[in-house]
Amino acid sequence: MSDEHRCVELTRSRHRIGQWLLLSFVLIWFFILILTPLIGIIKETFSQGIEAVKNSLTTPASMHAFWLTLVITASAVVLNTLFGTILAVVLARQNFKGKLFLESLLDLPFAVSPIVAGFMFILLFGPRGWIGNWFSSLNIKIIYAFPGMLIATLFVTLPFVAREVLPVLREFGPEQEETASTLGASQWQTFWRVTLPSIKWGMAYGVTLTIARSIGEFGAVLVVSGSIINKTQTATLRIHDQFTDFNYAGAFSAALLLAAFSFFLLNIIQCIYKKKGSAST
Amino acid sequence: MSGIRVESVTKKFGDFVAVDDVSFAVEEGELVALLGPSGSGKSTILRIVAGLETQDHGHVYLTGEDVTSLSPQKRKIGFVFQHYALFKHMTVEKNIAFGLEIRKKNKTQIKKKIAELIDLVKLNGYEKHYPSQLSGGQRQRVALARALAPEPKVLLLDEPFGSLDAKVRKNLAKWIRQLHDRIRVTSIFVTHDQSEAMEIADKIIVVNRGRVEQIGNASEVYEHPKSKFVASFVGNVNVINGRTYVSHIAIEGTEGRISQKTEDVPEDQDIVLLVRPEEVVIEETASKDSSIPAVIEEIHYRGSFYEVDLRIGANDIKSFVQKERYKSNPWTVGEHVFVLFTQFKVFEASEGHQAIHRMLKQLGYIE
Numbered sequence: 001m002s003d004e005h006r007c008v009e010l011t012r013s014r015h016r017i018g019q020w021l022l023l024s025f026v027l028i029w030f031f032i033l034i035l036t037p038l039i040g041i042i043k044e045t046f047s048q049g050i051e052a053v054k055n056s057l058t059t060p061a062s063m064h065a066f067w068l069t070l071v072i073t074a075s076a077v078v079l080n081t082l083f084g085t086i087l088a089v090v091l092a093r094q095n096f097k098g099k100l101f102l103e104s105l106l107d108l109p110f111a112v113s114p115i116v117a118g119f120m121f122i123l124l125f126g127p128r129g130w131i132g133n134w135f136s137s138l139n140i141k142i143i144y145a146f147p148g149m150l151i152a153t154l155f156v157t158l159p160f161v162a163r164e165v166l167p168v169l170r171e172f173g174p175e176q177e178e179t180a181s182t183l184g185a186s187q188w189q190t191f192w193r194v195t196l197p198s199i200k201w202g203m204a205y206g207v208t209l210t211i212a213r214s215i216g217e218f219g220a221v222l223v224v225s226g227s228i229i230n231k232t233q234t235a236t237l238r239i240h241d242q243f244t245d246f247n248y249a250g251a252f253s254a255a256l257l258l259a260a261f262s263f264f265l266l267n268i269i270q271c272i273y274k275k276k277g278s279a280s281t
Numbered sequence: 282m283s284g285i286r287v288e289s290v291t292k293k294f295g296d297f298v299a300v301d302d303v304s305f306a307v308e309e310g311e312l313v314a315l316l317g318p319s320g321s322g323k324s325t326i327l328r329i330v331a332g333l334e335t336q337d338h339g340h341v342y343l344t345g346e347d348v349t350s351l352s353p354q355k356r357k358i359g360f361v362f363q364h365y366a367l368f369k370h371m372t373v374e375k376n377i378a379f380g381l382e383i384r385k386k387n388k389t390q391i392k393k394k395i396a397e398l399i400d401l402v403k404l405n406g407y408e409k410h411y412p413s414q415l416s417g418g419q420r421q422r423v424a425l426a427r428a429l430a431p432e433p434k435v436l437l438l439d440e441p442f443g444s445l446d447a448k449v450r451k452n453l454a455k456w457i458r459q460l461h462d463r464i465r466v467t468s469i470f471v472t473h474d475q476s477e478a479m480e481i482a483d484k485i486i487v488v489n490r491g492r493v494e495q496i497g498n499a500s501e502v503y504e505h506p507k508s509k510f511v512a513s514f515v516g517n518v519n520v521i522n523g524r525t526y527v528s529h530i531a532i533e534g535t536e537g538r539i540s541q542k543t544e545d546v547p548e549d550q551d552i553v554l555l556v557r558p559e560e561v562v563i564e565e566t567a568s569k570d571s572s573i574p575a576v577i578e579e580i581h582y583r584g585s586f587y588e589v590d591l592r593i594g595a596n597d598i599k600s601f602v603q604k605e606r607y608k609s610n611p612w613t614v615g616e617h618v619f620v621l622f623t624q625f626k627v628f629e630a631s632e633g634h635q636a637i638h639r640m641l642k643q644l645g646y647i648e
Contacts (some may be wrong), residue, residue: 181333
């Protein structure tokens with residue numbers, strides 16, 4: 001009896017040691033990969049004092065870069081929320097040939113490297129590209145200008161809203177919408193009163209992901225923008241630029257600002273995730 | 282004037298003919314069941330009547346008006362789904378008000394109507410609840426109240442009790458019948474449950490493979506089935522293999538015969554006999570009428586009657602025996618007896634036979 005008891009105790013303590021080891025491993029890994037870089041950024045940022053941080057963040061070039069990031073992000077969010085929702089509704093509610101192909105195409109921006117995407121757009125919209133050629137005859141510049149950067153950002157953030165809304169729409173099925181129509185609601189009324197309230201948390205989640213990605217996008221935007229100071233330089237491009245110029249204080253303070261914002265977004269995402277979960281049960 | 286008239290409606294999904302030249306009429310104020318196995322096209326027919334599906338051919342008339350080209354919004358119907366399809370983000374009250382708000386009724390009117398319907402579906406006190414806080418039966422009653430709110434010309438119910446458990450289902454079915462007797466709105470409900478259909482419908486439309494097999498009231502459909510399918514689908518039935526001769530019907534695997542000619546099928550044909558279990562009478566001795574020898578295999582007590590499983594040659598059949606009859610002279614398992622069929626139907630053993638057998642197995646009528 002006591003032997004058996006001891007055996008149980010032993011297994012339990014072994015189990016406890018196992019759990020402890022696992023936890024320590026996770027914590028150490030987390031520390032090395034996430035916390036140390038963050039501490040590094042903070043330390044480096046404030047190494048030349050708070051005044052230097054303030055100065056580097058408020059130079060016209062930095063201000064312009066932040067402003068540009070803001071404008072591109074806002075535009076991408078509006079356009080991709082609209083387009084992503086329409087796309088999700090079409091994919092969830094309509095049957096047509098090539099639907100599966102279209103749906104797999106939706107994931108392309110996830111699979112293609114942003115740099116490759118950027119070059120793709122240069123080929124297409126550049127002064128010698130077949131669409132760019134036509135635009136330049138109208139005196140509209142796309143590559144190395146705002147439209148190109150927006151297109152690149154739209155491309156890399158395309159799937160977020162659509163991918164979040166699509167499963168929600170599929171899960172809640174067409175029956176509520178059909179009921180609304182038998183009760184006399186037009187398609188528009190049905191969308192606003194029935195569909196939208198059901199997908200809003202999915203949309204919100206997709207929007208937050210879109211914001212995070214738009215702000216952080218580097219590769220595709222770098223290729224199509226040319227990173228011209230005060231013209232086509234976004235916040236991430238500005239960080240890169242300052243870093244290669246050995247302006248570490250400037251680079252790190254901007255980086256810290258972006259990291260702080262991302263952290264804030266992360267919290268919002270967590271909140272939405274909880275809401276989304278409770279809304280679907 | 283009829284409440285609902287469907288005229289040679291056909292609907293294909295790709296190559297699959299879901300609804301094949303279906304016509305029927307529902308009189309004003311009737312409660313009609315569309316009865317059929319799953320995949321028989323019954324739900325599609327209902328959705329076509331509602332305008333949720335567009336037919337390839339044919340016409341739909343509601344209270345005499347041709348609504349074939351009208352959208353569901355304009356057909357003035359109420360539709361209830363199997364899974365309720367309540368608006369999850371709205372309270373009971375708001376769900377019921379939906380159709381009225383869309384039609385821009387004024388607030389006092391809406392309030393009055395909600396109170397009336399809450400009363401009707403007995404959900405007093407639940408006005409501010411959300412669908413997730415209600416039981417299945419309550420949800421279905423909300424769905425019904427919501428459908429009735431705009432005072433539809435017809436009410437269409439798609440497997441309305443399909444996702445409820447047996448007891449709730451029975452009660453709700455009975456309640457729907459009572460409700461219908463009160464409000465008398467022309468209604469069609471889709472079901473695969475023949476007992477449900479027989480219990481509450483004024484008229485049953487039996488559907489199979491996209492076609493209407495028979496239209497009639499419960500007793501007509503049960504006692505005078507027009508096809509093998511109807512006979513086997515509506516109610517319990519024994520399927521017995523046999524063959525017709527000039528003056529009698531032989532039963533496979535036994536000397537037993539039915540000394541009776543059948544007009545339904547010519548002689549020298551393989552046939553199937555369909556006999557309801559309550560039409561199988563067991564006798565201890567052979568008589569002029571009951572010369573089919575059988576062996577008792579199992580006896581089950583079923584509450585109000587006894588179910589006796591018998592073997593006749595190569596066929597396993599069931600007999601439902603009245604309690605009093607059984608108790609007056611109980612049989613034992615293994616006993617040799619004779620059976621006679623007080624009523625039966627003969628159909629040719631054509632290709633359809635296999636399909637019926639499969640279906641009966643699925644439904645659990647035969648092993």
